[in-house]
Amino acid sequence: MTLDDAAFIYRLVNEPSWLENIGDRNVHSLADAERFIQEKVLAFYDSHGFGMYVVESRATGDPVGVCGIVLRDSLPGADLGFALLPECWGQGFALEAASAVVSYAYDVLKLPPLLAITAQGNARSYRLLEKLGFEYQALVRLTPGGEELRLYRGKAG
DSSP: OOGGGHHHHHHHHTSHHHHHHTOOOOOOSHHHHHHHIIIIIIHHHHHHSOOEEEEEOTTTOOEEEEEEEEEOTTSSSEEEEEEEOGGGTTSSHHHHHHHHHHHIIIIISOOOOOEEEEETTOHHHHHHHHHTTOEEEEEEESSTTOOEEEEEEOOOO
16 A cells, blocks of 8 residues: 555545444545555554555456455454455455465464454455354454454464
8 A cells, every 4th residue: 555545545444334344544535544544554564564455456457445464452463454345345356355465464474363353244244254264253342342343263374
């Protein structure tokens, strides 16, 4: 991801599906999107050597989503994250991108089994995780009193 992706990120993080399943990232302008990319995504790359990546259509080169690895203080390990524009759902982008990220995590980064979280009602995401070999573990809260989320654990390569 680069600052050139600001318009795409602005659109993606303001999609109703993102807001419902991931949450508001306070990105309300292109300047906010650039700041989000700089302070969250690029700074994370610099600190950890990995992060979120833009998913592009092979046919057009257009960005269709994001997929990558994040670290959260409230989870005991790295977790897989992904989101696509709604018009790109059901076309295999998420499965292909997530498969590549999982392989990279295990084969190159040598990370232990990845975790993943989904909103309880997000069946599309947990079906994808199950296709990737992740197994449901438990309901968890990332913050006290926060929403209960489904926690999954992957199987190391």
